[in-house]
Amino acid sequence: MSGLKAMSAQRDIAIVAFHQSDCQASAGATNEVELIMPEIRAVMDQVGLHNAQDVDFVCSGSCDYLQGAAFAFVAGVDALGAVPPIRESHVEMDAAWALYESVLKIRMGHADSALIYGFAKSSPGELPIVLSQQLDPYYLAPLWVDTVSLAAMQARLMLDAGKITEADMAAVVSRSRRNAMNNPHAQLAGDLSVEALLQEAPFVSPLRRHDCSPVSDGASAMIIATVEQAEAWGKPYAILRGIDHRIESHNLCTRDLTDSPSTRRAAEAAGVADGAIDVAELYAPFSHQEIILSRALGLGEGTRVNPSGGVLAGNLMMASGLSRVGEVFQRIVSGEARRGVAHATSGPCLQHNLVAVVEAA
Template identity: 30%
Template sequence: MATPRKVCVIGAGLTLFRRRMLETGKELSFEAVRMALDSAGIERKDVDTVVSGSAPDAFDGVHMKGEYLLDGSGAYRRPYSRVFVGGATGVYTPEAAWWHVASGMSEVCIAVAEEKMSPLQPHPAYAFWSIFDHDYERQLGTTLLWIFALEMRRYMAVHGIKEEEIAQVAVKNKKNAMDHPCAQLPANITVEDVMKSEPMVWPVKRLDVSPPSDGAAAVILASEAFAKKLTKEPVYVAGCGWNIDSTYWTDRDLYYPQYLENAGKMAYKMAGISNPRKEIDVAEVYDPFDYKELHHMEGLQLAKKGEAPKLTTRGITQRNGELPINPSGGLLGVGNPIAAAGMMKVCEIYFQLTGQAGKRQVKREVHTGLAQAWGDLMQYSSVFIMRRR
């Protein structure tokens, strides 16, 4: 196999995340890409390829979302494609952009992720009815919350984890989000608040869950030669990994995300990382639910199986901790416009690596950071690792 070219991240941008924005999907994409171009100090004329990422068409209500979004994505008369791997799309989009540059086909590639969930009535969650198996699951009225509740319950049962331990994640992330200018649901809450919040599908409660949102986020990838014209110390793409489990989710054990372990190993191998717990300085792991942060830390080998709640209790995952997790505030605090939420995590790692995270900057020195997203029928994971020299 030919060795891929070195690829750098040269800019990032994101919009506000809100329940409902006046801006259309194209306009949201434009705002994020414009900010990313400005952050890199380049113009659209410098860009030769574009990758757009967006989750189910049913949210926006336009069943050709890639084409619909292209003008706002900066893709007019450029080689362009849309990628889609459910909730994992946001972190997969810069990986598809990486192929473009690493292969030598492109010098500068925009990776932009958009989600406008608010058009769907009466609630965005209705889009998820149509993702389930029509013969075996829809008749019961299955919703995503049900299967997450089954997974959370299984994770708790196998390791003897308490709801209160899981609730600590929501408390931490919503507090972190108070320092994020784009955040939708920043809050100073307690474990008790989470425990007392409205039960949705037991054991999932209102404050265990991230909110649906409208928003967009983008990063720009470039060859090392191009990046070095802009800065002496570029941020490099160090590792990419992606992996999928069976669509028959009832086949799985649910308590451990093996597909994520596989995706992580793929990215770690490329990045030359043998001990992720020691070598990853900061991580943005996908947290649409509070238990998912813990689940994902374990799948990524950042914690042993069943150990993530203990690390959280000890404060290790706080911004000033040894292994800061979701310093942005995550999906629980910043919001969850599906694909854009994953890309927000990629942006956050870029900001952390370049010292641009402001009040969110983690205490420890950062050389290597990881962003991860998760989606489809709880089966897909994408892992993106960035590093500065």
């Protein structure tokens, strides 16, 4: 698939609204529909829309394995009030890919506006074990190799190769926790020094618990539209300049896990290098992965990385990728940044990566 880059002559896409829930360690008895509804209401209110009838297309991202039931995602549609019938779709992926599908829908001229949402309640299950079932069904899934262990082996490859130090990893966590102090939706925030973090005991060695994103419940939602539609709504918006995604082999040992070639290729296709990057929001569920991604994206001193705290401060499965785009959108609309990069990931050890470029209108 070729990158959807700078197709400005056709239909420029505007991000018009975004909202994310708090990242909660446990949402308790609140169900998925109840997690989604406030987010949809929030983005509708930002634009001044009444309900899902007021957009041309709706697309969601979630994972049935987290609810433990086939077609569990269908219940999420209850949050929309889908009567009379609406045009609706779903990806069994992070909602960043629901954004991608919505972009295609608008680019093809089949819609002028779209509502996107992602949600998950990860707390009831044992998330690292649930995620082991996304692996090779004959060689790995029967062993229940959990995602934390896979990431730990990736971190050791980097440490052994001298590409990072444990202090580099702790520095990522320290910055995340500090940035999260300004993020009211964050689950983990605080002023922690690298030295203090390095004093902590190993979890799945070489990872410490703070190197891993927490398990969180919640949802996020976004509204995008053609620039013409956004102008008609009369609300501030940002331009989604490019978006692309690439995937690597399911065989972890054939990949170079100390690098992210799929991120680099997606970044090239999305046009990351076409201008300065003020801000980047990266979906790095483990501290060392933020370093891999920053390098693959070629981010330098001039870029603020994960000013929200990123997912180390709260990780909404199936929504965190969409939220990365939303965080960049908010910083651009507020005037804090002119141009930003958002990244989403899926699969073990950064297997599948999506890169989006968002610019001031």
